[in-house]
Amino acid sequence: MGAMIEACGLHKQFRTPVVKEGRFAGFRTLFTKEYRLKEAVKDINFTIEKGDFVGYIGPNGAGKSTTIKMLTGILHPSSGEVKINGVDPHKHRRQVAKKLGVVFGQRSQLWWDLPVKDSYDILAHMYKVSASEKEKRLDELGELLDLREFWETPVRKLSLGQRMRADIAASMLHDPDVLFLDEPTIGLDVTAKRSIRGFLKTLNSEFGKTILLTTHDMDDIEQLCERVMVINHGELSYEGTIEHLREKIGLPTVIRIVFRGSYRLPASDSSGLPIQLNLDTEGSYRIVEASGSEVLIEANRQQVKAMDILRTVGGWGEVADIHMEEPDFEEIIHRVY
Numbered sequence: 411m412g413a414m415i416e417a418c419g420l421h422k423q424f425r426t427p428v429v430k431e432g433r434f435a436g437f438r439t440l441f442t443k444e445y446r447l448k449e450a451v452k453d454i455n456f457t458i459e460k461g462d463f464v465g466y467i468g469p470n471g472a473g474k475s476t477t478i479k480m481l482t483g484i485l486h487p488s489s490g491e492v493k494i495n496g497v498d499p500h501k502h503r504r505q506v507a508k509k510l511g512v513v514f515g516q517r518s519q520l521w522w523d524l525p526v527k528d529s530y531d532i533l534a535h536m537y538k539v540s541a542s543e544k545e546k547r548l549d550e551l552g553e554l555l556d557l558r559e560f561w562e563t564p565v566r567k568l569s570l571g572q573r574m575r576a577d578i579a580a581s582m583l584h585d586p587d588v589l590f591l592d593e594p595t596i597g598l599d600v601t602a603k604r605s606i607r608g609f610l611k612t613l614n615s616e617f618g619k620t621i622l623l624t625t626h627d628m629d630d631i632e633q634l635c636e637r638v639m640v641i642n643h644g645e646l647s648y649e650g651t652i653e654h655l656r657e658k659i660g661l662p663t664v665i666r667i668v669f670r671g672s673y674r675l676p677a678s679d680s681s682g683l684p685i686q687l688n689l690d691t692e693g694s695y696r697i698v699e700a701s702g703s704e705v706l707i708e709a710n711r712q713q714v715k716a717m718d719i720l721r722t723v724g725g726w727g728e729v730a731d732i733h734m735e736e737p738d739f740e741e742i743i744h745r746v747y
């Protein structure tokens with residue numbers, strides 16, 4: 411294992427001319443000396459190891475694309491450094507491009523009017539992939555991504571799901587070590603999303619690709635990424651596992667208990683649910699709802715151990731079934747933004 415992607419003290423400022431108001435505004439703007447500085451990325455630091463699958467999330471305009479552009483060498487940082495497998499992507503763009511695959515969900519890198527396979531021929535030529543290598547890889551990718559069914563179809567006639575599969579295959583043609591994926595499931599239906607996610611998982615776990623995924627789809631993140639980085643106003647506001655993020659935000663876990671036969675809640679004579687109750691240990695929980703044989707409890711898992719809850723509810727009656735629901739990830743993310 412080693413660092414595959416490194417960002418160190420990364421900054422990016424955009425200088426945009428201040429637009430003048432009033433008569434001849436456009437003309438005066440041309441000669442203006444006034445600029446407004448927009449700090450899109452402010453002191454970002456992270457390391458992504460070989461074989462990691464990391465989510466990069468944040469609200470619109472947070473600085474995700476700007477970061478990705480610096481990582482791929484398209485944009486030069488105002489200050490700070492980027493290394494892809496130890497190499498600066500801006501200084502050695504060609505060398506680094508061979509290591510990188512990039513997919514923009516909103517924009518295809520394929521030739522719109524050409525059959526899918528022709529785009530691959532052009533890309534293979536651009537990336538200096540030999541004919542035999544290309545055939546071998548397309549055999550593999552064709553099978554994994556089910557490309558054969560639309561091999562001869564012009565790109566503009568593909569469904570969005572097919573187009574996305576074709577684009578991912580295109581980004582893999584030169585067998586890069588690192589993949590940058592920007593909204594690879596955007597606009598897809600549930601089935602197409604599932605197939606793309608399945609494929610990305612395979613790329614990571616079986617082919618060892620290092621993947622950085624930008625998305626607004628929280629299911630993508632939850633199902634694919636071990637780690638997330640949250641960017642907000644150009645700064646990383648969180649970096650770590652999804653579990654830890656859950657704990658940090660401290661949204662309650664919902665515990666659903668089904669009793670066999672009668673049970674007795676600690677404050678069952680009071681009708682004013684929810685009730686805040688304290689456990690013997692320092693944690694607390696709330697009874698949110700009790701109807702029929704079912705009782706819903708909310709507890710913060712950071713403070714309350716599952717065993718304490720079990721012991722407590724066991725004292726109320728005979729427990730037939732117990733089910734814990736972790737807080738919804740989407741909700742957690744909203745709290746971080």
Ligand SMILES: Nc1ncnc2c1ncn2[C@@H]1O[C@H](COP(=O)(O)OP(=O)(O)OP(=O)(O)O)[C@@H](O)[C@H]1O
Pocket residue numbers: 424425426448449450468469470471472473474475476477
């Ligand atoms: N070329 C540019 N010139 C001036 N400002 C820019 C430029 N590119 C981006 N910005 C500004 O920098 C900020 C970050 O933009 P960026 O595109 O990185 O956000 P993002 O997180 O990718 O957003 P989204 O989720 O909407 O794609 C925004 O305020 C944007 O307006």
